[in-house]
Amino acid sequence: MAITDDVLVVGGGIAACTAALSAAETGARVRLLAHKKSTLRQASGLVDVLGYIGDGGPSADPFDALDSLPADHPYHVVGEDGIRDGLRIFDEAVGDTYRGGHTDTNALVVTYGGTVKPTARYPASVATGLASSTGDMLLVGFEGLTDFDAPVAADHLTASGVPFDVRGVTVRYPKSFRSDAKVTRFAKALDRDESVSGGTVRSVLADTVAAEMDGQTRVGFPAILGDDHDEEVRDELADRLGVPVFEVPTGPPSLLGLKLEDMLFDALDDAGVRISSGNPAVDFEANDGRIDTVLVDQKSRLTPYEADQIVLATGGLVGKGLDSDREQVTEPVFGCHVPHPEDRYEWSDPEAFGDHAFARFGVVPDDELRPTGEDGEPHFENLRAAGGVVGGADVAREKSASGVSLATGAVAGRLAGEEATQ
């Protein structure tokens, strides 16, 4: 017998979690069907809504800029209310581990490349290091971690015109690891405050950094300051240094992204969402324009999942919610239409940071976020899409990836839940 729910959300990232939480709010019985680890491990953990439009920006107020977006942008489908609803669901899910909810205004966060980036929500560990707040800054990098070069980042920030002095230093981590140790190893040593010669990892690190300080009022590290006990690590370092300590979000594997994933899944648990993970949705059965069953490949055995309403939140090209070959771009689970230029050389621009068609690939939503075919009609009455699989937004250039996921997730989930429980 098939597993039956009111709403089935296919996917495991921010959009899928938001859709599931939003659907659960309507009282629907919701299941999340996640294949493998989400792309959050590759994301910074920042939640951006809209930072750039065209050649302007960065924009201080993302809502102010909405009207200037192209007509087929998913923000126009969900509207400002949809975005605000997505942010509300997010804020409730993460509690006070994230900041920025007190204002509509974007913050500017220091990136590991030494630039600044406009974002709407940021982890609490990032808060005292905003480039849009003042206070001279000391950035600390580690000899064994190549992703973040603090002196280069400091000089780059200075070149960006930040309104404070920044200095960067590279120090030796108090404990030595193998040459190919992962960032998690560095974080764990701080979590457990492992013993090292001269004290413990935290105390020796604080002493090392204290010797480098020269009147700075805040100190930033790459985002490896603990995993399970991050707040404790940060507090102890801040105590010992006598100034606030913050983290600079890094690339993959991103501890901040992983922590966000954990929080979202905890929120799903709290909301009573059922979770089936580890296997991909590969096919479906439909009747009269409605999907009855989603088929999941469980070690080569197809398991049916029935639901009244389906939300497709499998991600974009990165999350493999979109697939392609030399001839075409496809949405692999339900075969939804994905517009794209015929010649694959037009999918990208010769300039690395140019205007890339692939960045906007995705399904075309109708006003209820249902993917439509070439004829503009929805493929299925009960299928909605959210997140990266939805086309029309260049989320990389706009700095809107999380916002699009939150907003479309909130709206698709709510509509699905309302339909299913009518």
Next chain:
Amino acid sequence: MNKSPSVLVIGGGSTGTGIARDLAMRGLDVTLVEKGNLTHGTTGRMHGLLHSGGRYAVSDQPSARECIVENRVLRRIAGHCVEMTGGLFVQRPEDSDEYFEKKLEGCRECGIPAEVLSAEEAREVEPYLAKDIKRAIKVPDGAIDPFRLCVANAASAVEHGARIETHSEVTDVLVEDGEVVGVEVTHQTGSGPYVHGEPGTVEEIYADYVVNATGAWAGQVGDLAGVDVEVRPSKGVMTIMNTRQVDTVVNRCRPKGDADIIVPHETTCILGTTDEEVEDPEDYPEEGWEVDLMIDTLSELVPMLKEARTIRSFWGVRPLYEPPGTGTEDPTDITREFFLLDHESRDDLPGMTSIVGGKLTTYRMMAEKISDHVCEKLGVDSECRTADVPLPGSEDFSVLRDYMDDFNLRSPIGRRSVQRLGSRADEVLTSVDPNPVVCECEAVTRAEIRDSLETAGTDLNSVRIQTRASMGNCQGAICCHRMANELAPEYDEETVRASLDDLYQERWKGERHAMWGEQLSQTALKHMLHVTTMNRDGDPATVDKDIDFAAFDDGSSEGGDAAGASSDSAVADGGQKRRAADDEHEGGADGDN
């Protein structure tokens, strides 16, 4: 004091650096000038096949004989640049028996060890060969790293007193009283030990003799001297796969044709190639159909290529040459032999010789011949020693030790570093502590990057070709900026940024030819990391716009009124997390490999 005769070599490819090494070892005063970095031209854009000669055993036997001789020499003197994979000439049912027999006979006539394998035996060597292949001929083909080879030749030349000058374009050939007496070079931007001139400055370099070893560009240098060198540049595409579908060089056993070879190279396979005459060696179309042709045709030999992942494609130009009047229509018919054009006997212009034609496998022999010629011209009596003296890095390349313990590196990284560095491994890998991995895909550590920076200056593309950093699956998504960071603190932040931008753009250029399937997914991730997470496209340090920092959230009323502050779902105190067993699983570019 007697001053040794001076020779100026134009061209920093395999032939030019080979000549510089040879002449410097003979005691001559050598200067080499190159308009880009080393391997900038054809050498840096070939598929890395160390020919056994089998390829030319029917059509061009003199070339075939040279190949097998030099194949053996390079295994001896350049062990750290060579992987002896072996090669197969594979016959499909539609390929003629007559040609197969001619190939076998030709190999034997040219002294190339050749053995016939049945279809079953061939599939034992290469399990992914098509089910319907007929049989194969096994020959000693191999893979060679042209970058490493070139750099080792340059290093040896410098050890013997040569001056190597990269980013220095020859803008005139100096002719006085009907004789070539030197060249005028214009120094370009770039820095490092091989760059000495100020950018934009012009320098005249006089020499007793000039050698034009610029391959496909030889005609252009000839023009500067007022002589005609009828080089016929011919382009070929090469498509790189993300894994080694074959561990042996696989050739199609039929007369000339496009898309008939697969060369395993380091972690990849390279599919090649086309052969199409072009006007300008630097400006020619790079077209998608050529990539499709590689995949479609070669999957007749190895069917899994059809669905496999390519990571980029690149094009190179051959310096084909045929003596005037031969009139060959099809570039694939032009001989691969090399020609020494003495402009004194040929054009009545003493003081300069050009070398054209040939191929990487015979670079050393070409260098020997031209060095003999130069010595004769200059009245120097000195023997060539390049066939016997190993290149730097290959002196003591006998046993791979367990470098895991020696250098605190895990086995695959240690092994691959040692393969690249050869006998220089100890010296390089102990030079930096700690020595973290900078490029995970290709297992390149900081020590190797810093070592290559000593000759590359700010040119990260040169670092890339020396070390392979940024050449793996992720195409620099994870490591481009890390490589750039290694330039600090010697160079300032602006230089670091400019070098990063150059490298990133170069990686993008080739990757565009592989943007579908898995690689498009990888590209999208790369784009997200650099554009979204690092905001490199909206970087206020680069974009000419001032930011009103005060207009943005400064975090000041944080905490108190955050919408979810009352929620009890915070997990700051930890607890059991769902990814507990996940810690050692990261890395690789897309999280899975």
